[in-house]
Amino acid sequence: MNAIISLFIDDELELSEKIVFVETVHKDKSFADEALDLLSQEKFMFIFIKTYRKQTSNLSFLILK
Numbered sequence: 488m489n490a491i492i493s494l495f496i497d498d499e500l501e502l503s504e505k506i507v508f509v510e511t512v513h514k515d516k517s518f519a520d521e522a523l524d525l526l527s528q529e530k531f532m533f534i535f536i537k538t539y540r541k542q543t544s545n546l547s548f549l550i551l552k
Contacts, residue, residue: 489518491504491511492522492525495508496529
């Protein structure tokens with residue numbers, strides 16, 4: 488995995504680095520595909536964790552009894 492993709496997803500890039508990222512996505516289809524795949528994974532994990540937390544918080548009253 489290209490480290491810059493991870494940094495972009497985590498919003499850890501300076502503006503000049505973000506410009507390079509976008510230019511690279513524009514020029515390199517395999518890089519763009521990898522970035523999109525990783526963004527899809529991040530979205531899936533976010534939804535999964537959010538759903539898991541919601542389900543477990545709804546059950547927490549059972550543990551407290």
